[in-house]
Every structure is written in structure tokens, then in C-alpha cells.
Amino acid sequence: MRGQSNTRPARSGEILGLIARGQATGKAPxxxxxxxxxxxxxxxxxxxxxxxxRELRLKEFExxxxxxxxxxxxxxxxxxLLANGPFKRLTDEDREQSLAEWHAKEAVQLENGxxxxxxxxxxxxxxxxxxxxxxxxxxHLTITFSNCEVIDWQDLNEADLHELAEPVIDPxxxxxxxxxxxxxxxxxxxxxxxxxxxxxxxxxxxxPDSFRPDVPWTSDQDDFVLVSRDDTATAVSASWVLxxxxxxxxxxxxxxxxxxxxxHAAAIVKxxxxxxxxx
Numbered sequence: 001m002r003g004q005s006n007t008r009p010a011r012s013g014e015i016l017g018l019i020a021r022g023q024a025t026g027k028a029p030x031x032x033x034x035x036x037x038x039x040x041x042x043x044x045x046x047x048x049x050x051x052x053x054r055e056l057r058l059k060e061f062e063x064x065x066x067x068x069x070x071x072x073x074x075x076x077x078x079x080x081l082l083a084n085g086p087f088k089r090l091t092d093e094d095r096e097q098s099l100a101e102w103h104a105k106e107a108v109q110l111e112n113g114x115x116x117x118x119x120x121x122x123x124x125x126x127x128x129x130x131x132x133x134x135x136x137x138x139x140h141l142t143i144t145f146s147n148c149e150v151i152d153w154q155d156l157n158e159a160d161l162h163e164l165a166e167p168v169i170d171p172x173x174x175x176x177x178x179x180x181x182x183x184x185x186x187x188x189x190x191x192x193x194x195x196x197x198x199x200x201x202x203x204x205x206x207x208p209d210s211f212r213p214d215v216p217w218t219s220d221q222d223d224f225v226l227v228s229r230d231d232t233a234t235a236v237s238a239s240w241v242l243x244x245x246x247x248x249x250x251x252x253x254x255x256x257x258x259x260x261x262x263x264h265a266a267a268i269v270k271x272x273x274x275x276x277x278x279x
Contacts, residue, residue, distance in 0.1 A: 030251045031132040032211075034143065034240055038125035038221050039260035043118060044231045049265040050113045053165035054106070061168035065095055095169070102168045109166050115151050116163040118227055121268035124153035125226045126219040127193075127204055131211035138245030141206040145238045145257075150195045150202035151225045159272045195224045202226060233259050 102109075127143060187193075192208040204224070211217050228236055235258050242251040 027247075028134050030134055030136060030242065030244065030249075032141075032240075032242065032251070032253065033130040033132065034141075034238075034253070034255055035128045036125055036226070036257050037128045037218050038123055038226075040125065040145070040148065040226045040228055040236050040257055041118070041122050042228050042231055042233055042259045042262040043122070043268070044262050044264050046114055046117065046265040047110065049269060050110050050117070050165060053113070053269075054109070057165045057167050061095075061099065064169075098169045102166070105166075113164045113166075116154070116160070117265065117268060117272075119151045119225055120154040120156060120159045121272055122225045122227070124221040124224060126221040126223070127206060128216055128218040129206070129211055130216050131213060133213050134211075135213050136211040136242075136244050139206065139208065139211055139242055140244075141240060141242045143204045143206070143238055143240045144198070145202040145204070145226060145236055147200055147229045147233075148202040148236055149197055149227045149229055150204065151227060153222050153225050155222075156272075156275060159275070161272070164269065193219045193223055200229060228259055231262065235259060 129141065192206060194205040194207075196203050206219065208217060235256050237254065237256050239254045240252065242253075244251075
């Protein structure tokens, strides 16, 4: 401690004064309240419903194959005109090859159908954060939902029953037209919400500019869908980790979120069909 121009030992009162001054200028501890806006869904019998849908596709293929074989042969001129077009008549070998490829892609098609069904048929979820009495600058908040899956949310207008169970042979596209898949869930690089699956858990990462004191910050509910991997779950546990720009301290916490009531996958399919907005 320097007094006038000489160095001397600090007195106890001066040390306490320095400590008090440091405490006065320091920030309060970070205290977050985190919750889910929307629901964490529990869906039952998804695989069974999708397998049944594939069996219907197989029956459609077999019936179409019988109908094709019963048709009279086309004239040489007409057959020649369409020989390489989208409406050409398939040979038995063509159909056998298509069927073999369809069976080989079963696992991929079931997964794609599952993600489409849940993404388009369920309501999205968001994350709500409240920082109690404290401004948090440039937060990086990672929330991990145990034994859950996060899926891209899709608008109901994007519902496509062909995505649930792909036909063995795709229907022909009129000449001059091509099918361009829609661009879904486009997000700029600065978008403050990311989500991904990590093993058996779902992870959501938030990077907004700030959390203002006692002001709820809520992400949009048209980004992702949260689904429990346990189709008998009544609650889901989650943990979170927060870091703040300019602050070396890592803050962690845990929470438990009740799930929505279980829903049967067949009920979701029926709702999509009843909406009349499926392709």
C-alpha cells in the first residue's frame, strides 16, 4: 500500500475497503430460469404405422403389375414414340429391379418417413429463458434433453404421404416438368438457434445478443420438434451450460419438463389426411 511517497504495509481497514470496492463493482451471479415453450411429444407405434404403409405400397405395386400385364400391346409407332419417355412400359426385369432397390432402402425410407411424419404432424417447440436481475452479454447456452430427439419442424402444407412410404416405382412426371424439392428451414448464419442430435440426446444451442434482466427471451416455435425416445415417458430431464462473453465462469443447471400426453402415430396420419393439405 502506498501512502504519500513511501511504501508501507496495508492496514486491515484498507484491505477491507479494497474488498468492498471490488464487490461493489462486480456483477451479480447469473441466475437463469429455463423452460420449454410448447410441448415435448410422446408418439407411440411410429415404426408399426410406417411398416403398414409400406405394405400398402407393396400391394399397390403388385396390383399395378397385374394390371400392366393384362393390357394389350401398344402399336409399334406409339411404343417407339414413348420408348425413352416417362410413360414407357416397364418390363418385368425393370419392375423386379425397382422392387429389389425399394426393399434395399427400407431402413433409410423408414427413417425419412418417421422424420417427415413427426416434423409435419407435430407442433414445434421453443426455448424460453429469463435472467433474474442480471444482464447477460453474448450468451452461449447449450441445453441437452436426455433421451430425446430433435427434428426439423415442417409446415403442414409440406405434408407429403409419399414421404411417409415411398412407392416402389415413382409415378411418371409429365414431359417438360421436373420436381424441385422445397427449401425448408432456411436460416441465416447469424440465426441464434441451432439444434442437433447427439447420440440418444437432443441438443439446442442459443446464441442471442443478450439476455436482458427479468425479460423473457423465447425462440420461435417453427424451428424444431422435440420428441421423447421413450414412448411411455411422462417427463424429460435436461441439463444446461452457459458461458458469457467476458466472463470466465461457466454456469450450469438442470430441469425436468413434463411431456405431452402420448399420441398414436396413426392418429397423426389420419389428421394429415383429414387436413386435405397432403400431396
